Amino acid sequence: MNRGLRIAWALTGAGHFLGESVEIIGSLREAVTVDAFLSRAAVEVLAMYGLDRRLSGIAASVTAETGHSFPVTAKFAVGMYDALVISPTTSNTVAKCLCGIADSLVSCMYSQAGKSRVPVCVLPTDVAPEMVSTAPNGNRVMVYPRRIDLEQAARLRDEDGVTAVSSPEELQSWLSQAIERGAFS
Template sequence: MTEPKTPRIAWGLTGSGHYLRECLELIDRLPDVDIFVTRAAVEVLSMYGIPLKSLRGKHRVYQDHTASSVPVGFLYSGHYHTLIIGPATSNTVAKCVAGISDTLVTNLYAQAGKCRIPSIVFACDTEPAMITEAPDRTVTVYPRPIDLENTRRLKCFPDTLVTESVAALKAAIEQRLACLNTSFS
């Protein structure tokens, strides 16, 4: 990839159906955003009728093809000013909390931390009971205590802002962009 003229947003998409469409809507309104998808995200996008090709028409999309998460190296080259992970599965949040970086998105989070690049994480598991959109119907899910605990623990990590709603995510992005003198379209 050629170096961008100005640093961009790296957006990590994980395999969550919860608020997936809402996050994609936010992405479409943002300037200069590249998308990094986990292997699960690719499958889940397809189950929700969103082909990866439709994202590629509008954004650079990086997939989880290598064991060492090669695209993460862009963080070290100054290509990105902010990492946003949303929606973040319970799996991704748990790995981030445990310091595990074995997927494209958990690796982005780990390397962003090591580069002191701020991360905004929109966690899926925020309430003991939540109504969510499965591909074919609405369902109620009950995040486990460990899932809620991991979301709570991630809030204490440096350079990390955990948001628990679409409105809070949008506000956090607006605040970050304002610091950088840019805004939503």
């Protein structure tokens, strides 16, 4: 087991795969240090699902989006992080990242990690044409991602330095293999 690995884990404002993402962070506690970064929407959605306190309890730090220039993203350039994980990733943030837009905390993290050649792993929410999701009140809801959402999620696979996964299980496996190797690249 390698105790030296440090991950920047960005969460966006998605309900889908949110509980699973938080659980994976909890399961990594012994193996990897996780600093969590929240988009403005993620701050709201985490609270709606009652997961904000759980995340604070398991992440080494939690940083919420503020301002416009995101100086915290300079941490990729100085080698502070071995990897960036974005999970869950809204269709909004996926679209921004693929267009090269970096005007939000998470899209800027994606951009700066790429420019610093830090490995990135992305779990988008919109991975199938029909999905069963869970609303904040616990009810099951059907979600039908649009063609553009599915196309954008698929395009992530062509991005340099990016591993696009399509389920929490795949994300867990990517993390486990890296932890075993002691490196993410």
